[in-house]
Amino acid sequence: MMYQLKHxxxxxxxxxxxxxxxxxxxxxxxxSKVVTEMGKQxxxxxxxxxxxxxxxxxxxxxKVYLSGKDKNEYPIACKGNNHFRFLASNRKVIDDLGGxxxxxxxxxxxxxxxxxxxxxxxxxxxxxxxxxxxxLTNGRDKLRxxxxxxxxxxxxxxxxx
Numbered sequence: 317m318m319y320q321l322k323h324x325x326x327x328x329x330x331x332x333x334x335x336x337x338x339x340x341x342x343x344x345x346x347x348s349k350v351v352t353e354m355g356k357q358x359x360x361x362x363x364x365x366x367x368x369x370x371x372x373x374x375x376x377x378x379k380v381y382l383s384g385k386d387k388n389e390y391p392i393a394c395k396g397n398n399h400f401r402f403l404a405s406n407r408k409v410i411d412d413l414g415g416x417x418x419x420x421x422x423x424x425x426x427x428x429x430x431x432x433x434x435x436x437x438x439x440x441x442x443x444x445x446x447x448x449x450x451x452l453t454n455g456r457d458k459l460r461x462x463x464x465x466x467x468x469x470x471x472x473x474x475x476x477x
Contacts, residue, residue: 342381342391342392342402342403342404342405342418342421342422343405343425344405344421344424344425344428345425345428345429346376346380346425346426346428346429347363347428347429347432347433349380350362350363350376350379350380350429353379353380356436359433360433360436360437362379363376363429363430363433364433364434364437367430367444367445367448373422373423373426373452373455373459373462374459374462374463374466376426376429377392377422377463377466378466382466382467387467387469387472388469388471388472388473390467390469390472391403392418392467393467393468393469393472393475394415394463394464394467394468394469395468395469395470395472395475396468396470398413398414398415398460398464399412399413399414400412400413400415400417400418400463400464400467401472401474401475402418402474403474409474415460415463415464418460418463419456419459419460419463420456422459422463423452423453423456423459426452427449427452427453430445430448430449431445431449
């Protein structure tokens with residue numbers, strides 16, 4: 317029992333400790349976040365218009381999580397070599413070596429947001445939406461590289477443990 321308790325204490329000590337108030341968390345519901353910030357009509361238009369650019373996920377991430385914030389307040393940080401940390405919806409800091417978790421989370425959230433936006437308008441053909449969603453999945457390496465550049469900050473509080 318003592319061994320188990322010591323092991324649990326060591327695990328707790330090794331977890332990233334971050335004390336930042338009012339920090340945005342990375343949520344699965346980007347659609348609601350965009351619509352709340354911009355209004356439904358403008359939010360839907362922003363999401364669907366972002367499909368036409370090469371960096372659709374990055375522009376959405378920038379708008380939802382990074383714009384107007386200091387780099388130390390970003391809910392995502394990269395230390396280098398694709399070592400990401402981000403604040404998940406349970407307010408827990410996720411340590412993501414390689415960036416697979418954050419890229420998967422963002423890609424899935426953006427895909428869901430675009431599907432929900434497309435359901436609210438007849439601006440785009442469904443085949444076009446499907447093709448763009450497929451492109452998001454295929455562009456994971458590009459997203460990881462672009463995200464790493466945008467959020468590189470080895471002195472971010474996420475890495476101060």
